[in-house]
Amino acid sequence: MTTYNTIRPGQVWLDTNGNRIQAHGGSVFYEDGTYYWYGENKEKTDGVSDIWHWGVRCYASKDLYNWEDKGLIIPPEPDDPDSPLHPSSQMDRPHIIYNKRTKKYVCWLKIMQKDGTQTESVMTADHILGPYTYAKKGLRPLGMSGGDFDLAVADDGKAYYYFERVHSETICADLTDDYTDVTGYYSTHFPHLCPPYVREATAHFLRKGKHYLLTSGTTGYFPNPSEVAVADTWHGPYTVLGDPHVGDESRTSFHSQISSVFKVPGKKDLYIACADRWLPQEMDRKYEEYAKTFEAFFNPDTVQPEKDMFEGRNDAPVANTSIADYVWLPLRFEEPGAEHPNGMVWIDWKEEWRIEDYE
Numbered sequence: 001m002t003t004y005n006t007i008r009p010g011q012v013w014l015d016t017n018g019n020r021i022q023a024h025g026g027s028v029f030y031e032d033g034t035y036y037w038y039g040e041n042k043e044k045t046d047g048v049s050d051i052w053h054w055g056v057r058c059y060a061s062k063d064l065y066n067w068e069d070k071g072l073i074i075p076p077e078p079d080d081p082d083s084p085l086h087p088s089s090q091m092d093r094p095h096i097i098y099n100k101r102t103k104k105y106v107c108w109l110k111i112m113q114k115d116g117t118q119t120e121s122v123m124t125a126d127h128i129l130g131p132y133t134y135a136k137k138g139l140r141p142l143g144m145s146g147g148d149f150d151l152a153v154a155d156d157g158k159a160y161y162y163f164e165r166v167h168s169e170t171i172c173a174d175l176t177d178d179y180t181d182v183t184g185y186y187s188t189h190f191p192h193l194c195p196p197y198v199r200e201a202t203a204h205f206l207r208k209g210k211h212y213l214l215t216s217g218t219t220g221y222f223p224n225p226s227e228v229a230v231a232d233t234w235h236g237p238y239t240v241l242g243d244p245h246v247g248d249e250s251r252t253s254f255h256s257q258i259s260s261v262f263k264v265p266g267k268k269d270l271y272i273a274c275a276d277r278w279l280p281q282e283m284d285r286k287y288e289e290y291a292k293t294f295e296a297f298f299n300p301d302t303v304q305p306e307k308d309m310f311e312g313r314n315d316a317p318v319a320n321t322s323i324a325d326y327v328w329l330p331l332r333f334e335e336p337g338a339e340h341p342n343g344m345v346w347i348d349w350k351e352e353w354r355i356e357d358y359e
Contacts, residue, residue: 001018003066005354006352007355008352009351010277013326015069016066016067019069022039024276024324025039025259026039026040027039028064028262029096029128030262031098031128033062034062035062036058040092041054041055041056042322045319046322047319047321048320049318052088053090055072055074056073056109063355074094074130084119084121084138085109090111091111091121092111093259094107094108095149096128097159099159100157102179104126105124105127105128105132106135106151106178106180107122108120108161118146119138119146120141120146121136121137121138122135122139122181136180139181141163141171142171144166148201149161149163149202150162150163150202151175160175161173161174162204162213163202167198167218168192169189169192169198170199170202170213171189172187172234173186187235189229189236189238190238193299195217195297196224196295199216201216201258203258203259210230210232211231212229212230214258215227216258219287220294221257221319221321222278222279222282222285223252223277223279225243225251226243226244226245228241230342230345241342244346250287251287251288254347256276257276259274261273267355268358269358271331273329273331274328276324276326278319279321281323329348329353330353330358331345332345332346333345
């Protein structure tokens, strides 16, 4: 059995059974002395079949290094072609929050429909490990096509839903008291004409009364420059601070995409940016190359390119993400000053690092 005592970004990470950890687009949830890391199970997404996911998998740990496989907390539904959890359905980015009033764990799932629209399915459970049952299917929040998202809960129990209004802007919407829908109150942020500039994969965190959003651009599984923004309230307005990745000349966020930010309990100021390296086999691709192609496809003012961006590289209907890796790195904070009046959040590359090295 492989035992870890450090975090090694970009290297293969195995569970306590010796298998690759499959918790992609995931988050870490802390409860009663145990860390739960859950996400998309990509073990069967080999780039050959049309399997996009095989449910939501969860792992448990006491130290954030060594993870025990707790199995599928939300299994796929292969016998129902119309199910949002059918393996060919593009289910992404599960997020779980706990509702103290209803005593329910609430999980939102982004679902890409066959016609290209994106909806949400909402499920609830009495324990973080399930079983989960449907509360909503085919939810179009605010009547919008809702893409990548994050959920966050305030100290007073009010919850918020940050999502990409597909290929347009970022929305912050208030959730209902039971966290299974939106109330109708929302704010808009970071408007852009089209990919690759539209912000997605929003990750919210709170530090010293300030709200931060870490986002990526929109280039599918190919990585791109991240962006960090800060505000005084949940709904902003948000001020863009820039790309946090220090010395990242490739403009690929160290060849990764951040899915969530986890504040480590008991540590004074340790926040971990949890990211996926979706395509470790494609790290030679240049951002500028595919960014132009994405803009050409989505910008209504440009001529559509004649050649597919995947030609000669990875033309499978589904990318092989079964071998995707993880890039977990600590955040470093610069307080407001002359150079950065609103402060700054930095992410430094580390080949290896330890939780114990932080206060």
